Amino acid sequence: MSTSVFDPVTLGPVRLRNRTVKAATFEGRAPEGQVTDALIDYHLAPARGGIGLTTVAYLAVAPEGRTHNEQIVVGPKTLAGLRRLTDAVHHEGAGVAAQVGHAGPVANGRSNGVHAISASRMPSPLSMQMIKSATEQDLTRVTRAYVDAARVLVEAGFDVLELHMAHSYLISSFLAPGLNRRKDRWGGPLESRARLARQVARAVREEVGDAVALTAKVSVSDGFKGGVTTEEGIAVARLLEADGHLDALQLSGGSSLMNPMYLFRGETPVSEFADAMPTIVKWGMKTPVGKSFLKRYEFEEAYFKEKALQFRKELSMPLMLLGGINRVETMQQAMADGFDFVAMGRAVLREPDLVNRLQAGTATQGICTHCNRCMPTIYTGTRCVDWTPAEVIPGP
Template sequence: MSTSVFDPVSLGPVRLRNRTVKAATFEGRAPEGQVTDALIDYHLAPARGGIGLTTVAYLAVAPEGRTHAEQIVVGPGTLAGLQRLTDAVHQEGAGIAAQVGHAGPVANGRSNGVHAIAASRMPSPLSMQMIRAATEQDLSRVTRAYVDAARVLVQAGFDVLELHMAHSYLLSSFLAPGLNRRKDRWGGPLERRARLARQVARAVRDEVGDAVAVTAKVSVSDGFRGGVTTDEGVAFAQLLEADGHLDALQLSGGSSLMNPMYLFRGETPVAEFAAAMPAIVRFGMRTPMGRSFLKRYEFEEAYFKEKALRFRQELSMPLMLLGGINRLDTMEQAMADGFDFVAMGRAVLREPDLVDRLQAGTAREGICIHCNRCMPTIYSGTRCVEWAPAEVIPTA
């Protein structure tokens, strides 16, 4: 019997109405680090539009783990707002995931008021500061912070916890040999570079049990020299599968620090980015690292599929295919290829009701043009500028 992307599905202990996922895309709707009505409305739109699971992006486990100060740090002080968010989404029949992470070297230490940490010491073009190498005490503290955040997120009513292990965030920075030059038990062969990610996954699962699903976002390729290759990505995924702490993997790619356009593909809105970025970031982009930040990759439908099929061939656990999915035939082929979910970002940002219209047969594909002008709007409230050219984001 063939599987349809619109069939109900179990993800760990959670039952979802279909196999579509709104991927985490930073919302820019928590200027005071608290849930706002605007953030709730952002996730209500795809929930009302038929998505199976919507993902709240970049919920930080610690203050220095924020990409910048306007981000939610999970804790008792943010619990009430997060619960209001999950209640609203559940009322529309969708599931809701929390992307749980520590930005590591992607964090803007100047914005956060505390220096970022990474696997190894390195300069930051985001803050024009040095990022310090994480100590043993840091890694123990961060692991406990993941556990504490997981506890709060379960209390808040989330269905799924997505551990961010990609895009050069902290766990990913340990995986990448070019960013991890350590000589201790956290560096060297892949098994040692993967130690922190596996430790966090185990600790979170031990905390939450089967109360929620636990997934991870991993890389099919980091897209930069010294990053995680597809071969190492598959090997890392096999370690995670053997550990048995995760219910699914979402297959992503690129690096928010070294090569973000490897993830997004399509047009490169350099001028719009320069105009929207804070002054210190604009200055950082004039450094050699910064000038190579926005590369150009032609868009093609399902651009990670070829690499993702390597993961499908080598793993038995559920997998989510991500990367330029806009068409119904792409979703149907993903199911035929053995993927369990399809994850969409820009397509649903442009058309929050896309899933409903695809299921009803009134559309066969989305209308996103992949101009990527949504990317610079993260500083004023992430939106499709074709669909919502202006928006005021309230602070409460």
Template structure:
């Protein structure tokens, strides 16, 4: 029997060296009102970096204007490069690595906000924009793949250590993977091997562009949590295809759908009223109807709630895996190592306590104090923050 690795000890992820095996998850920061890096965004990531995390992940970095979830999201290009480089430098100064979650939102994009029609595997109505999402053409998919490559090149120039390709949550690549969202009859639809074509094409193109200048990972789903979505079996089959291709350094195991069932990822309280209050009037009314309320289903919180499904991935894969979902205790982190996972990914726990990793590593704390109320979720539109914080505890603005 082998001894489980120390979650707080240095480790390699592909070509990069990290100070420990902890990852701050990509969570919307709400700090880019003009689609550019701000001092507030830098402070948001410097806090967990100074607090001991191995990697902090910037969310969400769009590869194309129509691939933004809404107009305030950063599009990676020459215009945003200087700010991204400043952000990377600030995180590195605290001893942490920086990852960029790179993706195209597909049907999760708000076409009305973006001023550009959203695209997906197949046509569908958008509850976000009240518009139709159109089916991506061959030309679109060639353009989007090229956009991933361009974004990867730019992020490497900016000094990013990790590129996390978004293949989950009903974003564009995920919409091709889910049979209920992909009704195509061409080479992009049908059996999984065809539905997975875009995921594999993007991973290959990005790796060929960046080589070993950074690590390349992908966020994949252990279950989308809705009928017609990616199942655990389908997710594992995709992961095995990606592993066989050999273009990725690790997979981050997530779940749920930003479009169809977001609370499958965010277990705990379902803040319907708070979410409704943060939305435009029409959406606010819709969320207060029975149908709207059913959108935010409530799932009981438990530690490491994706663990059982993730264990199927661990048994079926040899490549490094990152476990996500309700990790708050040092015992849970160590159990993940004993289970054979290579990294642990934390979101809400670090929003509540950016210095939690340092405190867990030193023995000062055994668990985080996040209560999983999810009232942080509606604040993504105004500046993501734990509402349990006192006013004086908010993350400060970085000083130049």
């Protein structure tokens, strides 16, 4: 009997109503670093729309690990709001994941009021400060912060914790040879560069046990010279699988720091992005160098699939396919190809009720055009500029 994307599935200790995942996309709805009604509503829309698992994005484990200061740092002060969010999503029948991360060099140190850290020292295009090379003490502290955050998130009622190991965030910066120039035990060969990823996964699993599912977002390719290649990404994934601490991997790509459009594909809204930025960054983005930062990649359905299939061939653990998935045919083919879940971002942002309609047969594909004009809205509340909440139909 063939598997359907709409079949129920078990992820670690968690039972989900289907195999669709709302991928983490920064919501821009926590201006005071606290859960708001707007943030809850953002996740209620896809939950009511039939998604199996919705992911709360960029929950930072430490103040310097925020991308900027309008982001939630997980701790006792944010517990009550997070619990309110999970209760609301569960009421609609969906599972809820917490993307747990440390932004590393993607953090804006000036906004956060504390310098960012990375695998190696480097200038920050976001804060115009120098990013510090993480010390042994920093890495011990950050690992402990992941554990502390995991404990709070379990108490808050999350079903899944997703460890962010991609997009040039802190763990990813250690994996990328071009960002990791260290000569100590954290640099050099891939096994050494993967030490932090494995250490965090082990420490978090030891803390949460089987109370929640534990996954990681990893890269099929960073898309820049000196980034994680597909070959290295597979090698890292094999190490993580052998360690046995994770229940699944979500296969992503690109770099928020070096090549963001490698992840998104489609149109590049340079002017809109520049207009949403602070003045000095706005000026820089309108220069030839700034414009080249937002490279253009033609959109194609399931654009990471070819690389993801290489991961599928080498791994036995559950995998989530991500990257431009709009059509029910693509979703069902992913199941036939051996993937266990499909993750969607822009398609569900445009149509939060898409899964319900695909399952009911009233639609065969989403209507997102991948214009990417949603991207600059992350600073004012992430949204599709062509969608209004009135378009959402009630769930079953």
